[in-house]
Amino acid sequence: KENRCELCFSSLLPCFVSSPLSYYYSSMAKDGGVSCLRSSEMLNVGIGGMEPPPLDLDEVHVLAVDDSLVDRIVIERLLRITSCKVTAVDSGWRALEFLGLDNDKASDEFDKLKVDMIITDYCMPGMTGYELLKKIKESSSFRQVPVVIMSSENVLTRIDRCLEEGAEDFLLKPVKLADVKRLRSCLTGDVKLSNGNKRKLPEDSVSVDTSLPPPPLSLTFSTNSSDSSPPLSPVEVFSSPLSSPEDDDDVLTSSPEGSPMSEESPIRRQKMGSPGLD
């Protein structure tokens, strides 16, 4: 049964702040306002007793981490549509708190915690997704849990670093339903991933020789080819999507995806999927 706010009937987004046993719900009101209600506060406003929904052992439970509320809402919906139970938090610290990894004391509560996958944004204030990944892989209780990194920037060295640290996959934002369906099928399919070739490039991308340092690639995408009518804004300031490489990162900037014709987004680094294929 869908969790719905009894005040405004919008769907509830669990948002763990303190311990998993007394948590907040983030509720989206009709005017778009968002408020976080603690379970006890919810009792005061007439919403029935809220307990953490008991997790079905058969259900896939995903912990989503993203500092952007819009992105949290979208990823939560993407995951729920693919039949996952979702807990969404807004920072790496909250994620660690939820997992019970924020202090050194072993806690009994977390024995019952079942997390099947963690999906996290890379760029977050405070603790990056990479740092969160490392902490999860250092823990005995959660190191086996697949961790997926999301990022709006297609940075080769960033992707490699994450994969080397044990990330299961790397998704380029904005995340699409097809991406999440692929992750989901990998989880249930229990696909064994080869330790060898960790990168899978989509057919129509530029292939990179992994033994050499990646050459600086420049990709230009035409942004206005599909516009049939004059732009309405007073000044159309479109820059070509090129940027100089960051320190040691090679940046492939993503296409503004201006053309409604384009189906494929630029190079997506993929690891999960058919094993042994490159």
Next chain:
Amino acid sequence: MNTVVAKLQRQFQDYLVSLYQQGFLDNQFTELRKLQDEGTPDFVAEVVSLFFDDCSKLINSMSRSLERPENVDFKQVDSGVHQLKGSSSSVGARRVKNVCISFKECCDVQNREGCLRCLQQVDYEYKMLKTKLQDLFNLEKQIVQAGGAIPQVNIN
């Protein structure tokens, strides 16, 4: 009754296609629409509403940071642009996102004038999109009230 529904559906379809053609929306908006169903008929409207709130808040705070020429907090502006770019990308707000790309460049070279222009433009773009989408959602409501289904629109 049938023709009323059909006419509204046609209107809706044409309007939505025009928003893509004029560059207001991109493929990610299509992805968002996939996530909406009879059980969650307001999903897209709710998400874009949050996005517009975000725009308003971020534009206000960046405006404050850019206010005094002798004391611009470009770090704060950069952070704001990054957030705006991210969320506009996530909802398919193409024009807003593209302004953010230019905006970031102005920020990188600490060009206050350029930043102010981009700020003004991003404000214009998000408000324009808000109006357009409001019209779209109104059409949706009318279709539903007339007993029709929201057409699946293929943008190819």
